[in-house]
Each structure stands twice: as C-alpha cells, then as structure tokens.
C-alpha cells in the first residue's frame with residue numbers, strides 16, 4: 001500500500017540514487033576483497049599490506065560509530081558529543097574478555113587475575129569482572145552497558161527538555177568524567193594503561209592474518225547490519241517522526257507523541273551501535289585505554305558525520321572513511337597539523353558544504 | 367442543557383509578576399464555533415497555552431469534559447482530543463503533505479509502533495478525505511516547504527483533523543492570507559465545527575464576521591464582552607479598548 005503512495009522521485013534524483021547504490025555495492029565488494037588480496041604473494045601487483053587491512057578494518061568500526069551518531073544527530077537532531085564514551089565502553093567490555101582469555105600467560109602467570117590486578121595487589125577478581133570470561137556475556141555487556149548509560153542520561157536530559165547545545169555539553173562532560181574515572185587504578189580497569197597484550201579471541205590467536213581477516217569481515221558485516229537497521233528506522237514512520245522532532249519538537253509533542261520516549265529510543269539504539277563499534281575496534285587495534293574517552297574523540301566523530309553529510313547515513317560512512325584517510329595521511333606527513341586540519345575542515349564544511357560530501361551528489365534532503 | 371466541552375473558571379496566569387490572564391472564564395459547548403478576539407497582549411495565546419498544558423495557571427479551574435487539564439501534560443491533553451493550531455504555522459517542512467498528515471493520524475504513537483507502522487487502506491482513505499476537505503489533494507506528494515502560506519495553514523488544520531479532536535484551538539489562521547484564502551479558511555472552519563467544537567483566535571474582524579458565530583472579547587487577561595459580532599462591536603467598552611483605537 002505505502003509503495004503506491006510513496007512519492008515518485010524526480011527522474012534525476014532517482015538516477016543519482018541508482019548510481020550511488022551501485023557505487024556503494026562496488027565499494028563493499030572492494031572492501032571485502034582486501035583480506036583476500038592480503039594473502040597474495042608479496043611481489044604481486046595486487047598485494048595489499050597488513051597495514052592496509054588493519055587500518056581499513058579500524059575505519060569500518062569508525063563508520064559504524066558514524067552511523068550511530070548520524071541516526072541520533074542527523075535524523076532526531078540529538079547532537080551527542082559523548083558518543084566516544086559509548087564506543088569506549090563497548091571496547092572496554094570486549095577488552096575485559098580479552099584480558100580474561102590471557103589467563104596464566106600474563107607476565108605474573110596468575111591463573112585468573114590480569115597482570116595489572118596482581119601488580120596492584122588484588123586478591124580476587126572484582127565482582128564486576130565476573131562472567132567476562134564468556135564471550136557472549138562480554139558481547140552482551142558491550143551493547144548493554146552503553147545502552148543502559150544512554151537510557152539513564154537520555155531519560156534525565158530529555159525529560160527535563162534539555163536539548164541542543166546544553167545536551168551536547170552534558171554528553172561532553174559525561175565522556176570527560178568517565179575518562180577521569182577510568183584513569184583511576186582503583187576502578188579495576190587497568191588505570192591509564194588500560195588493557196593490552198591480548199592473546200586470542202574465540203580460540204583464534206590475534207595478530208595473525210586469519211584473525212585479522214575474521215575481525216575485518218565481522219566489522220564489515222556489522223557495518224552492513226547497522227546500515228540496514230538504520231535505514232529500517234529512517235524509512236519507517238519512526239524516521240519521519242524523528243525528522244519532525246528534529247525540526248519542531250514541541251509541535252510533535254502537541255500531535256500526541258511522547259517525544260521523550262521517541263528520543264530515548266533512538267538515543268539508546270545509537271549508543272548500542274556505538275558500543276558494537278567499540279567492541280569490534282579493540283581486538284583489531286589490540287589496546288584500549290582511558291584516552292578513548294577523551295572529549296576530542298567524540299567531537300572528531302561528529303566531524304566525520306558533518307563532513308560526509310548528516311541525515312543521509314551513507315554520508316556518515318563516507319565521512320568516516322574520508323576524514324580518517326586524510327588523518328592517516330596527514331599524521332604521517334605532518335602530525336602537528338592534524339588538530340588544525342580537523343578544526344579547519346569542520347568550519348569549511350559548515351560554511352561551504354552544509355550538506356556535506358553527499359550533498360554534492362544528492363539534491364533532496366531526507 | 368448539555369455539559370460544556372471546555373470550562374474555564376477564574377483562571378489566572380502570572381509571568382514575572384505580570385498577570386497575562388486575570389480570572390478568565392470561558393465556556394464552550396459541544397459543536398460550537400467560537401471566535402476569540404482582543405488587542406495584542408490580551409492573553410489569547412496564553413489562554414490556549416493553559417488549555418493545552420503548556421502553561422500552568424496559578425489559580426482557577428480548567429476542565430475538558432470531566433478532565434482536569436491543569437493536572438495533565440501536553441501529550442496527554444492532545445491524546446484526550448484537544449488539537450491546537452499555532453500562531454506560527456508549524457508543519458514539517460522536510461516531509462511531504464501526505465507524510466505530515468500521516469504523522470497526525472490517530473494511531474499508536476510509541477517508537478516501536480511507529481517503526482512497525484504500515485499504512486492500511488483505511489488510513490490512506492482517511493488521509494485522502496482530509497486532503498480533499500482542505501483542498502490539498504493536488505499537493506499531496508509535495509514537500510511542505512514549498513507550499514504557499516495559505517496552504518501551509520490548511521495543512522496544519524488538516525493535521526488537526528487527522529487526530530479527530532473533539533476540541534480544536536486555532537490561533538490566528540488568516541494572518542497574512544489573501545482575501546480568497548481567508549474566505550476559504552472561514553468556510554473550512556464552519557464546515558469543521560458541528561462535529562466538534564472549535565475556538566478561533568483572530569484579529570481580522572471581517573473574518574470573524576464571516577464565521578458568523580458567538581464572539582468573546584479578551585482584554586488584559588479577562589473577558590470584556592461576549593455575544594454576537596454586532597453585539598460586541600457596539601459594546602462601548604469594546605469600542606474603547608479595541609475597536610476604537
């Protein structure tokens with residue numbers, strides 16, 4: 001029924017969308033090929049280095065984070081400057097699992113306690129570490145902890161009608177507070193060193209081409225899944241309600257929608273996706289420390305979305321890849337310039353490209 | 367005697383020591399079309415804010431059928447069957463006319479229900495009926511952003527109709543409209559009332575005359591005069607504070 005009533009797109013926009021679809025499918029296939037090309041002999045012209053595979057795998061997790069931010073910001077107008085916290089919490093949850101799997105292979109050789117606990121004189125595992133030796137539990141926590149935190153923060157903020165820049169500031173404060181907390185040794189999360197020296201995951205030794213490929217494909221599958229989920233939301237009536245909330249929240253409230261619940265739903269979903277991204281990120285980079293909570297990280301992730309074009313989903317992914325490609329290149333040629341470049345990029349996009357890179361391709365807003 | 371739909375008695379609202387409403391009383395019967403007029407700052411919009419739960423009175427009674435509106439929040443009041451058209455038209459520019467009406471349609475409003483929503487034939491027919499009633503059928507697939515001023519106002523009235531409200535509050539619908547649009551709007555509101563009660567706030571006396579129903583004049587937060595348009599236009603107090611300026 002709805003198909004017959006949906007607006008017929010103008011031919012030019014439809015054509016542009018078709019081209020975009022094929023470009024995307026091509027890009028995904030190309031990405032999927034990377035770990036295969038990695039296996040080619042070193043002297044092959046098509047050989048792809050380990051570095052490229054692991055960096056791309058990392059960017060894919062960033063793209064999932066960008067999707068999460070775009071869903072909340074681009075559609076519902078909820079500008080969180082604390083999504084790095086949800087990402088980091090997801091990462092810490094998987095990090096705890098990876099630490100537990102080290103077992104007696106640590107420097108101190110303790111059968112259950114991670115090295116840093118032995119070092120700090122712990123006698124036994126703190127209760128909040130229980131269960132993390134099981135992968136499904138750790139994965140569940142990687143999604144549930146960010147989700148519950150977002151539910152609490154979102155409930156308090158949305159119920160008090162805290163919106164716009166005030167909400168952004170609260171979320172910045174949240175990630176900053178978590179960073180300070182995780183820096184403390186007595187939190188039981190490894191203090192400023194965080195977790196590292198991981199050995200294996202799901203029976204696979206890490207740092208092998210196999211593990212790299214598996215994590216890469218898990219990330220790619222998660223990106224596709226997250227994209228599917230986000231389009232499912234944005235193309236439903238809920239997506240139209242979100243856009244309405246973004247543009248005129250009080251009007252939506254007068255239509256009888258409980259906008260607190262609507263915003264809470266999308267904010268929690270967004271935080272869960274950010275947690276998933278963090279959970280995929282940590283095994284690939286092999287380390288998680290409180291630096292991941294630093295407020296700058298959250299801002300950087302928002303810049304990806306702004307650069308790609310918010311409220312488009314595809315733009316968020318595009319932004320995550322392109323800004324990080326720029327960052328990887330720039331930090332190798334002129335590391336000191338990165339923060340200036342990031343700031344400049346944000347200003348430039350805001351002034352000259354308000355609809356981001358994707359705005360160059362598309363003409364109709366969501 | 368039927369029970370009134372809307373019953374305001376002794377309602378007062380204070381902003382920083384300033385009395386925006388001063389012991390205001392107003393009764394609206396089922397199916398009635400009531401015009402409310404008054405000079406700038408008389409408290410007309412504030413009265414609507416009180417009815418819709420946006421502003422809380424410091425004193426007085428506000429009842430809709432047997433519900434005490436001073437105890438309910440905006441969403442709950444909207445769900446009870448009170449629709450409001452704002453002074454500034456606020457349709458959703460990024461959505462099409464059809465989508466605007468679809469959002470307003472009576473349907474479960476939780477996030478999960480919205481996510482799983484599929485347009486039924488029944489719902490589509492309701493939307494099409496309102497498209498016809500408001501004269502917007504040909505603009506159904508256009509984004510609200512590109513509608514004319516008058517069309518935006520009708521879309522907003524259409525959105526209120528989608529919710530099938532018992533009481534409709536309409537704030538300055540014809541401000542900035544052409545004469546033809548104003549006429550169309552008066553006819554639309556007359557058509558709408560009857561099945562439901564409508565309260566219209568308006569400055570434009572030609573329009574109020576075109577509505578041809580009972581008029582309430584507000585001044586400094588309370589009722590100055592009430593009756594037919596001819597009656598209030600000849601009331602010396604009204605002439606003094608409002609019409610005679």
Ligand SMILES: Nc1ncnc2c1ncn2[C@@H]1O[C@H](COP(=O)(O)OP(=O)(O)OP(=O)(O)O)[C@@H](O)[C@H]1O
Nearest residue numbers: 381382385386404405406407408409410411412413
């Ligand atoms: N939120 C508020 N805070 C302080 N003062 C307010 C507030 N809302 C309204 N007022 C004041 O209350 C008075 C009544 O305002 P209201 O908007 O109800 O008038 P109105 O009759 O709708 O006028 P208009 O014809 O200009 O729309 C005005 O003096 C206004 O300045």
Ligand SMILES: [Mg+2]
Nearest residue numbers: 410411412453
């Ligand atoms: Mg007003």
